[in-house]
Amino acid sequence: MHPFLRIINRFLTLILVAAGIGVGSLYFLKVQFDKPGPLETAKVVVIPQGRGVSAIGEQLENEGVIADRRIFVTTSLYFNYLKDNSTLKAGEYEFEPGTSMRDVLDKLVEGKSIxxxxxxxxxxxxxxxxxxxxxxxxxxxxxxxxxxxxxxxxxxxxxxxxxxxxxxxxxxxQAQQVFMAEHWKNRASDLPIDTPQEALILASIVEKETGVDEERPQIAAVFENRLKKGMRLQSDPTIIYGLVGGEGKLGRRILQSELDKKTVYNTYQIDGLPPTPIANPGRSAILATLNPAETDALYFVANGTGGHAFAASLTDHNENVAAWRRIQRQREKEEEEREAQEGAASTDEPGVDGDAEAGLAASAGIPAEGGGDGQPPLPKRNPKLDAAP
Structure with missing residues (x-):
């Protein structure tokens, strides 16, 4: 064979061998890339900020998510996973048993964290x-x-x-602003409130007066009917907010002296609305305030079933109040009988443990001995932010 042809033959052989090796390597990488990974149970892995592909591959190998970090790095580059400046995103990820390298990379590139x-x-x-x-x-x-x-x-x-x-x-x-802006423009035309902030104030009172969604339009209507007639709202939750502020719960009944004391939140003593909302109302209370029920009711009182009895006249309201008080007395009687039966059946020595004493003190509005509740201090409130517009 001519020497030149011999050289050409060897050169072509080398090319074919190299091509074969390349195809084999590519096939090997693809098989490794797509085959199930070593995880036998689901695992959560936290990828910190700022880690590169090599460091992430090492972490995943150490965590048992992938079998070989070198293949992970090579395939991430070879299969063009990091094109268009894509990066593997930090975050907390859950990997299922047998997750392949392809699925691992897909999750990290797309940022499908928990x-x-x-x-x-x-x-x-x-x-x-x-x-x-x-x-x-x-x-x-x-x-x-x-x-x-x-x-x-x-x-x-x-x-x-x-x-x-x-x-x-x-x-x-932002969600509150968007929701209020969307629904304020669709409010009833005859509302006795002039601004979205006033709507939030009244909605917060409606929210605290009932946990029954179906009742909120009626509760809102009662308050708005009273505002239209120049009547005071006379809402207990406003008094409680005036007493405890953002703490939320009073833990006891309102005292007559607290009903009689004039404060900016005592709607038994002031005309119109208090200066700020008394809580963060939900969608249902806001919608009820903006579009209340059509009713002449001016009063409501608990009915003993979790809801309220409504009345348009004071006479009817007093009858509803009397019915509620009968229910209260019956419940108190049943509670006393139950406690008496439990006391007679108990063989424990009388006394109250420390936790119970603290509970009793708290329910009476008296701080338990030792002071704080063990929680970190809250940030300060900016009084200017709560000012009514």
Whole structure:
């Protein structure tokens, strides 16, 4: 064979061998890339901020999510996973048993991290909301200031581990603004309130007066009928807010002296609305306030079934009050009989333990000996933020 042809033959052979090796390597990488991973049980892995592909691959190998970090790094580059400046995103990820490298990379590139949630119930004060966020272990950061009362929309909010508490508050405030702006323009035409802030104030009272969704339009109508007639609202929750503020609960019955004392939140003593909301109302209470039921009712009282009895006249209302008091007396009698039976059946020595004493003290409005509740201090409230417009 001619020497030149021999050289050409060898060159072509080398090319074919190299191509074969390349195809084989590619096939090997693809098989490794798509085959089930080594995980036998689901595993949660937290990828810190600022880690590169190599460091993430090493972490995933150490955690048992992938079998070989070198293949992980190579395939992430070869299969163009990091094109268009894409990065592997930090976060908290859950990997199922047998998750392949392809699925691992898909999840990290798209940032499909675990979503946590925090549920803020309707009727909580801003201080109670702040306390709830401070107690949530997956949230980070401090809260510098308690938001204005009524400025937060109760809901379930999803977030990723490491999101700041301030960000959640901003989302809640924005959601409230959007919701109020959307529904304020569709309010009833004859409302005795002039601004969205006044609507929030009244909605917060409606929220605290009943937990029954179906009743809220009627409760709102009673208060709005009273405002139209120049009658005072006479709402117990406003007195409680004036006494305990953002703490939320009084823990005992309202005293007659507290009913008689004139404060800016005592709607038995002041005309119109209190200066600020007394809680953060939910969607149902806001909608009921903006579009109340059509009724002449001016009064309501508990009916013993979790709801209320409504009346348009004082005479009818007094009858409803008398019926409610009969129910109360019957319940008190049954409770006394039950306690007497339990006392007779008990063989324990009489006495009250320390926890019970603290509970009794708290229910009477007296701080238990020893002071604080062991919780971190709340941020300060800015009084200017709660001022009525």
């Amino acid at each position: 979503r946590h949630k925090v549920t803020v119930a309707e009727g909580l004060t801003s201080q109670q909301v702040v306390r709830k966020l401070l107690d949530h272990p997956e949230l980070t950061g401090e809260i510098t200031e308690i938001p204005p009362e009524g400025s937060l929309l109760p809901d379930t909010y999803l977030f990723r581990r490491g999101e700041s508490r301030e960000d959640i508050l901003k989302r809640m405030a």
